[in-house]
Amino acid sequence: MTRPAWLAQLWTLAPVLAALLLTSLLLVAFGASPAEAFSAMWQGAFGSQDRLLTTVAFWIPLLLSALGLLVSFRAGLWNIGIEGQFILGAIGASWVALSLQLPAPLQISLEVLAAMAAGALWAALAGLLKRWGVHEIFGGLALNNLAVILTNFMISGPWQPPEGGSFRGTAPFHADALLPLVGSTRFSLVALALAGLAFGLVLLALRNSRWGLRLKALGRNPRSARLLGVSSRRETLLAMAFCGALAGLGGALRVLSWFDSLRQSISGGIGYLALMVVILAAFRLFWTPLVAFFFASVLSGSIVLQLRTQLHSSLGDILTGVMVLLVLLFGNREVLQTWWSEVRSARRTPGRQS
Amino acid sequence: MRVELDKISKSFGPVQANRGISLTFEAGRIYGLLGENGAGKSTLMKILSGYQTPDSGRILLDAVPQQFRSPLDALAAGIGMLYQDPLDVPPFTVLENYLLGQPGGLAIPRRTAADQLRQLGQHYGFDVHPHERIEDLSLGERQQLELLRLLSGGAQLLILDEPTTGISAEQKSVLFNSLRDLARKERKTLILVSHKLEEVQDLCDQAIVLRQGDYVGGAKLPCPSRKLVNLMFAELPRRAPRPRPVAGTPQLELRDLVVRTPRLALQPVDLSLHAGEVLGLAGLEGNGQELLLRACAGLLPLAGGELRLAGQRQPRLDYLAARKLGLHYLAAGRLEEGLVSGMTLAEHMALVSQNGLFVDRAASRAQTRRQIKQYQIVARPGSRVEELSGGNQQRVLFGLLPDDAQLILAEHPTRGLDLRSSDWIWQQLDLRRREGAAILFLSADLDELLERSDRIAVFSGGRMSRLLDARQTSLNELGHLIGGGA
Numbered sequence: 001m002t003r004p005a006w007l008a009q010l011w012t013l014a015p016v017l018a019a020l021l022l023t024s025l026l027l028v029a030f031g032a033s034p035a036e037a038f039s040a041m042w043q044g045a046f047g048s049q050d051r052l053l054t055t056v057a058f059w060i061p062l063l064l065s066a067l068g069l070l071v072s073f074r075a076g077l078w079n080i081g082i083e084g085q086f087i088l089g090a091i092g093a094s095w096v097a098l099s100l101q102l103p104a105p106l107q108i109s110l111e112v113l114a115a116m117a118a119g120a121l122w123a124a125l126a127g128l129l130k131r132w133g134v135h136e137i138f139g140g141l142a143l144n145n146l147a148v149i150l151t152n153f154m155i156s157g158p159w160q161p162p163e164g165g166s167f168r169g170t171a172p173f174h175a176d177a178l179l180p181l182v183g184s185t186r187f188s189l190v191a192l193a194l195a196g197l198a199f200g201l202v203l204l205a206l207r208n209s210r211w212g213l214r215l216k217a218l219g220r221n222p223r224s225a226r227l228l229g230v231s232s233r234r235e236t237l238l239a240m241a242f243c244g245a246l247a248g249l250g251g252a253l254r255v256l257s258w259f260d261s262l263r264q265s266i267s268g269g270i271g272y273l274a275l276m277v278v279i280l281a282a283f284r285l286f287w288t289p290l291v292a293f294f295f296a297s298v299l300s301g302s303i304v305l306q307l308r309t310q311l312h313s314s315l316g317d318i319l320t321g322v323m324v325l326l327v328l329l330f331g332n333r334e335v336l337q338t339w340w341s342e343v344r345s346a347r348r349t350p351g352r353q354s
Numbered sequence: 355m356r357v358e359l360d361k362i363s364k365s366f367g368p369v370q371a372n373r374g375i376s377l378t379f380e381a382g383r384i385y386g387l388l389g390e391n392g393a394g395k396s397t398l399m400k401i402l403s404g405y406q407t408p409d410s411g412r413i414l415l416d417a418v419p420q421q422f423r424s425p426l427d428a429l430a431a432g433i434g435m436l437y438q439d440p441l442d443v444p445p446f447t448v449l450e451n452y453l454l455g456q457p458g459g460l461a462i463p464r465r466t467a468a469d470q471l472r473q474l475g476q477h478y479g480f481d482v483h484p485h486e487r488i489e490d491l492s493l494g495e496r497q498q499l500e501l502l503r504l505l506s507g508g509a510q511l512l513i514l515d516e517p518t519t520g521i522s523a524e525q526k527s528v529l530f531n532s533l534r535d536l537a538r539k540e541r542k543t544l545i546l547v548s549h550k551l552e553e554v555q556d557l558c559d560q561a562i563v564l565r566q567g568d569y570v571g572g573a574k575l576p577c578p579s580r581k582l583v584n585l586m587f588a589e590l591p592r593r594a595p596r597p598r599p600v601a602g603t604p605q606l607e608l609r610d611l612v613v614r615t616p617r618l619a620l621q622p623v624d625l626s627l628h629a630g631e632v633l634g635l636a637g638l639e640g641n642g643q644e645l646l647l648r649a650c651a652g653l654l655p656l657a658g659g660e661l662r663l664a665g666q667r668q669p670r671l672d673y674l675a676a677r678k679l680g681l682h683y684l685a686a687g688r689l690e691e692g693l694v695s696g697m698t699l700a701e702h703m704a705l706v707s708q709n710g711l712f713v714d715r716a717a718s719r720a721q722t723r724r725q726i727k728q729y730q731i732v733a734r735p736g737s738r739v740e741e742l743s744g745g746n747q748q749r750v751l752f753g754l755l756p757d758d759a760q761l762i763l764a765e766h767p768t769r770g771l772d773l774r775s776s777d778w779i780w781q782q783l784d785l786r787r788r789e790g791a792a793i794l795f796l797s798a799d800l801d802e803l804l805e806r807s808d809r810i811a812v813f814s815g816g817r818m819s820r821l822l823d824a825r826q827t828s829l830n831e832l833g834h835l836i837g838g839g840a
Contacts, residue, residue: 208712213705216697223691228706228754229677 015280016294019323026318027311037311044304045297051304053187057258059296060195061086061250065274066281066288067202068246072123073283074206075239076219081126081140082247083271084147085119089248090255091151092118094170094262097177097255098159104176108190111177112252119248120241122147127240131233136240144271155262169263179257188257198246203285205242215239247271273299276324295320355381355416355432355510357402357543362411364397371397373567374411379511382541384533386554386575389564390586390638390798395547398564399513402545403435404428434509438516440496442488448499449484456506474502478532493616494525501532511543512536518553519617519640530557549638550815551579551837583833587800602629605664605761605792606650612658613642613649620645621817622659627792629760632783634807634824635796636832642816643796644765650794651683651763652676664760680760686769688747693739699726699750700735706754725753730778745775752782762786764795768802780806800832814838 024034045055065082072079079085093115100107122143129139154170161171179188206212217225218235226232250270255262277295281287302316357379364372371394379385389395400406402413404422413420415431422428425435442451449464452471468484475482480498488496497517504512514533518526534557536542548554554561554575561573563585571585606627613620620642627633635643648654650661652671661668663679673683685691693702703725704718722735729749733742739750748771755762767783768776783793783806797803803810804824812819812835819835 204712210704210708210711210713213697213701213713216701217694217705220696221690221694223685224689224694226673227683227685227692228694228702229674230705231674 015323015326015329018326019319022322022326023315023319027315032309032311037305037309037315040305040308041298041301041316043301043308045301047304050183050185051300053182053185055293055296055300056192057185057187058300059293060191061253061258062270062274062277062296063195063289063292064198064250064253065247065271066277066292067198068243068250069274069278070202070283070285070288071205071215071246072239072243073278074212074219075215075235076222077130077236077239077243078137079123079126079140079240079243080137080272080275081123081143082243082274083267083269084140084144085122085244085247086251086254086267086271087144087147087151088122088244089115089119089251090262090266091147091154091251092116092248093252093255094154094159094173097173098170101174102176104180107176108179108256111256112194112249115248115252116245117248119244119246119251121244123240123244123247124237127237130236148265151262151266152264155264159262169259170261172260173256177256178260179253181257186258188253191253191257194249194253198249199289202246206285211235211238247274273320276320280324280327282327355543357433357511358412358414358417359398359402360412360414362398362401362408362413364394364401364406364408370567372401372408375564375567375569377562377569379543379545381510381543382537383560384537384544384546384558386558386561387545387547387564388551388554388561388582388586393564393586394567395564396515399435399515399545399547402428402511403433403513405435429504429507429509432508432510433513434504434507434511435513436497436500436504436515436517438519440493440500442496442500444487444489446488447484448482448486448488448491451488451499452484452503452506470506471502474506478502478505478535479528480532492521492525494521494529497521497525497529505536509542511545513545513547515547516549516640517546518548518550533557549640551582554582555579579837579839580830580833583837584829587829587833602631602790603664604628604662606794607662607665608650608659610659611646611649611656611661613645613654614657615645615654618642618645618816619657620649623818625811625818625821627761627794629790629792630787632787632793632795632806632808633821634803634810635794635813636800636803636810637796637813637836639798641813642818643811643813645816646813646818647683647763647765647794647796651681653683680758682755682759682762684751684755684762684764684767686765688744688751689740692751693747695740696738698736698738699731699733702739702750702754703735707756722753725750729753729782745771748775748779752779755786759786759791762791762793762795764793766797767795768797768799776802800829803832804829812836 027034027037044051046052065086069079069082093111096107096111096114100110102110126136126139126143130136155168159170179190181188214225214230214235217228217230218232222232251267254266254270259266273295277292278288281291298316298319302313305311305315306313359375359377361374361376362372363370363374375398387395387399397406401408404425404427413422420431422431443454446454449468449471453467456467471484472482478501480502482499482502501512517529521529533544537544546554546558558575561575561577561582563570563572563582565586573581604626606625608623608625610622610624612622618640623646635647637643645654649656652673652675661671663676663681689695700715700718700722703722704713707721708714708718719735725731726733726735729752731742731746731749731753733746739747742750762783768779771779787793804827807824810822810824810827810832812822812832814836815838822831
């Protein structure tokens with residue numbers, strides 16, 4: 001019954017392939033050529049150095065959010081509120097960017113810290129609500145809406161650009177407030193370094209820290225964890241805040257490198273996307289950057305797809321959505337294996353009763 | 355309808371839950387099914403009600419062999435089971451819930467059904483309001499509805515699993531009156547599964563006693579409760595008494611302690627437990643001893659009274675704070691409450707015994723190896739706890755107890771363990787006791803209670819008896835108190 005380990009690892013790719021197949025069928029049904037579509041997507045994501053760097057720039061905030069989710073999922077928490085935490089991070093960074101004028105290194109450090117604090121706070125709020133009986137999914141969804149409302153309020157109120165102004169965003173931040181970019185892309189080496197740092201931190205927390213062990217116990221069996229001396233209140237808050245801080249950092253990078261100001265729909269759903277990434281990666285740390293990169297490639301590739309072919313860029317969303325559905329349907333190896341062993345044992349002992 | 359069980363056997367892995375049980379249930383009679391936990395009562399009733407299939411044996415209704423694939427099958431054949439937690443849908447109205455169980459097409463004749471339901475209720479003496487919501491009803495009222503649903507579904511034999519747990523005395527008398535009517539007037543067969551001997555004596559015509567999967571005898575009721583208790587608990591020869599321990603300082607003091615749950619309210623308890631002492635709590639499950647044990651550990655809130663740990667008053671005790679004071683709780687369900695499936699032994703050890711930011715894997719492995727040796731656990735440091743046998747899991751839990759535990763509270767410390775493991779567990783507890791720990795435990799095994807405790811308290815219906823000296827008391831006295839005697 002036990003498959004070889006490499007097969008278990010590669011099993012992750014099965015729903016990806018199935019999703020590609022299904023999307024191809026969809027394309028054929030609409031009279032388009034799958035080969036042409038996918039090649040346009042490939043070109044869009046990796047066609048030139050600039051495109052590759054753009055894909056990477058999109059990947060970084062997504063990866064940061066997904067890394068945060070690995071921690072909250074470890075504690076058994078469904079942190080749907082990550083979208084709001086991401087947005088609050090963007091707001092926190094914008095606040096520092098718009099209100100201070102310091103030398104670039106100091107300015108950017110403060111922006112990043114403010115963003116992480118704002119994200120952590122928003123997440124801790126969901127954690128507190130959970131303590132008072134509001135499930136983190138519902139608390140998180142409510143806080144997501146509040147975060148969007150807060151963004152719209154800030155850009156149409158206090159942070160409205162002076163001349164005329166629009167409802168679409170703040171005025172661009174001053175140059176020292178923005179991350180240094182590579183060439184004409186939106187890619188920043190500072191952002192990449194921060195993502196690497198975050199990966200190391202999460203690796204350390206989950207694999208080597210006693211905190212990670214406490215979260216594991218809590219996530220797997222809260223009742224046993226309590227008897228083993230784990231405080232679910234404390235660890236829930238900490239796990240949420242940790243996740244919120246990383247999401248907030250993602251939000252900061254979004255305003256400080258992808259854009260240059262706080263905009264409407266600043267996140268573009270990256271928080272929700274990160275949830276899908278982590279589920280597709282089956283909560284495994286080393287698969288998470290790969291899956292996130294795959295998502296980033298598909299989405300940045302589908303923008304070019306629309307320009308090259310007559311197909312709409314939402315094909316990328318369809319592809320990733322179908323993939324996650326397939327993962328949820330078939331991706332759970334344990335369920336599949338129990339089902340399979342039941343089928344086999346039923347075959348071995350046909351109906352004992354007459 | 356005459357119901358026969360013919361040599362019913364069922365096992366779960368190595369555990370034989372029912373061993374060739376043959377019984378006959380006649381129409382118009384009320385049976386009381388008795389036995390301690392793990393005697394096989396619920397398995398037998400689940401088989402009879404179609405919830406589980408037997409490994410071997412037959413069920414005959416009026417001499418016709420039956421095959422139940424589901425509870426629905428069984429109800430169609432006339433067997434209905436009333437579970438302890440009613441199988442209803444709380445947000446529904448009474449009528450909606452009733453209709454859910456009725457056969458019928460898409461169009462639901464609400465008005466006729468409401469009338470039907472009211473008449474049915476009147477017939478059996480229940481006050482039914484079809485448009486009330488289930489969630490606004492008491493447990494007793496929900497039970498009445500469930501009973502009506504089963505009866506309208508054509509049940510001839512009704513199984514009632516602990517039907518009086520959590521309902522008021524008044525509802526109980528209504529329930530018992532209608533059950534008597536069902537048997538006498540409508541010739542239904544009733545089986546009452548209960549831990550409360552008085553109720554069985556009060557209501558039933560005949561007692562059936564199971565012990566460790568076997569049918570061990572029956573009795574026409576009423577009969578002396580002692581006789582039933584003797585059947586339920588195997589009598590073993592008493593072993594030599596241990597020397598009286600030297601009692602130290604008080605570790606746990608309770609004054610007028612009150613605990614309330616929706617199912618049961620614990621009458622005020624006064625108790626003190628000293629260092630080096632072992633106190634056993636006896637009683638059939640659900641009579642209050644679990645509540646007391648959990649409340650002492652801060653796992654249940656106190657509704658009143660005073661609790662002191664090592665002389666310190668604890669108005670708002672919480673288990674995590676209690677742990678820091680040296681109190682440790684060992685729950686009965688080892689994988690449900692105690693160990694974490696998916697985590698290794700070494701991870702458990704690191705979780706409870708290390709300080710600092712990072713896990714010292716080498717140290718936790720070494721420490722786990724030492725515990726494995728000392729506690730004779732059949733496992734490796736990297737084994738996941740769910741791969742271990744029950745006895746080994748219990749040993750792991752003991753290995754996780756810190757050396758400075760002052761007060762150990764244990765639910766069924768040897769439940770499900772073989773003789774050797776049980777004996778070993780008690781050697782460990784004795785060792786702790788000699789080092790000055792106080793031990794409070796509950797058990798369904800009277801022999802264990804008599805042999806291992808210094809003093810014993812017996813619980814019946816939420817009331818604690820006077821404290822008995824384990825050397826002076828007897829199985830008979832315990833049985834008498836368990837049955838609700840004074």
